[in-house]
Amino acid sequence: MTLEILTSDMLSPVRHGFFSRRGGASSGIFSGLNCGLGSSDQTEAVALNRRRVxxxxxxxxQALVGVHQVHSPTVVTIDAPLNGDKPKADAVVTATPGLALTILTADCQPVLFADPDANVIGAAHAGWRGALDGVLEATLDAMEALGARRENTCAVIGPSISQRAYEVGPELMDSFMMETPDNARFFAGGTGDRLQFDLPGYGLNKLREAGVKSAEWTRHCTYSDPDRFYSYRRSTHAKEADYGRLISAIRL
Structure with a gap:
């Protein structure tokens, strides 16, 4: 099976892709294009998947550049392939051609950024904590340090868990309400005291408030489409031992 690569006209002409799980070498619960070196999948299969990407x-x-994601607002600026241990961060930016910035996700938001006029790109992993703590704004700041302008920068959120599939407790809403009461609009009523959180909606709002030229979500829900996407939450509900990781990439 060939790879399935989702793209956005908004990021054109910069080469990029949100890769689904289709077309990979992994099997079992990881069946498909699992690119997570930190998973319990066979190392050889993950390496082959990454070579295909x-x-x-x-x-x-070796030019597939990623970081050790820790749900932080930390951004790394790079100008060469990373050798050895990956830095702990959740976003990476560059102005160097030939490097493919990558993010791994399985429900969290993969966000790709590009200012094609300045030849500066970025990639961020934005779960609820990272998004709340400012990883998207920090990515734009780091891009500006390389010469980008946020008013010329486009940002696209790839496959993520949708609001209808993302049930959370009231304590999560409390964290967002501490930022601003306006965040109540990203929560809908669920069962009992549970709530449904709109992670992509929140991410889009953060990007637009930060002043990007344009922002969109591809509108693919990781939880609801098991044939195409890995999902941490879905694997947890199914009591599976582990889960695959989707890769998103962008390069100059």
Missing amino acids: AEAMEVDP
Whole structure:
């Protein structure tokens, strides 16, 4: 099966892709294009999957640059492939051609950024905590330090868990209400005291408030489409031992 790569006209002409799980070498619960080196999948299968992604992005495998994601607002600026241990961060930016910035997700938001006029790109992992703590704004700040202008920057949120599938407790809403009472609009009533949180809606709002030229969500729900996407929450509900990781990538 060939790779399925979701793209957005908004990021054109910058080469990018939100890769689904289709077309990979992994099997079992990881069946498909699992690119998570931190998963319990076979190392050889993950390495092959990543090579296929590198080929699709037209870079060497070592030019697939990622970070050790920790749900933080930390951004790393790079100008060469990372060797050895990955820095703990949740976003990466560059102005160097030939490097493919990558983010791994399985419900959280993968967000790709581009200012094609300045030749500056970025990629961020934005779960609820990272988004609340400012990882999207920090990514734009780091891009501006490389010469980008946020009013020329487009940002696209890839496959993420949708509001109808994302049930949370009242304590999560409390955290968002501490930022601003306006955040109540991203929560809908659920069963009992549970709430449904609109993670992509919140991400889009943060991007637009930060002053980007344009922002969109691809409107793909990771939880609701098991044939195409991995989902941490779905695997937890199914009591599976582990879960695959989707990769998103962008390069100059």
